[in-house]
Amino acid sequence: MPRHEIRPGRLCAGTVLTATGVLYAGDAGGAWQIPWFVALPLVTGGLFLAGAVAFVAGRARRRRQTGGAGVDLP
Known part of the structure; x- marks a missing residue:
């Protein structure tokens, strides 16, 4: 079990x-x-990439915590 969340x-x-x-x-x-x-361009591109990765990881973490795709199908 990890001691902290992976960022x-x-x-x-x-x-x-x-x-x-x-x-x-x-x-x-x-x-x-x-x-x-x-x-x-290295720093700007790297920070942009890091922001995109953090956004995707946050969405995946939030989706995993809610326990599903977040869409209720009839």
Whole structure:
């Protein structure tokens, strides 16, 4: 039994932000060259993706708690 709820949106956001940090750490270390503007679409797209994942996970969690599809058929 898990000690806490799994939050896939936060996992996604953390992964994208960590990847952005690794890219710029590599740039600072001289391993490769990354333009400054690469961070904007990475962070924006990652946060948008994390929001979408969190929305879907929240809907799935809410649907599972109610015990069904949420639609009453006659």
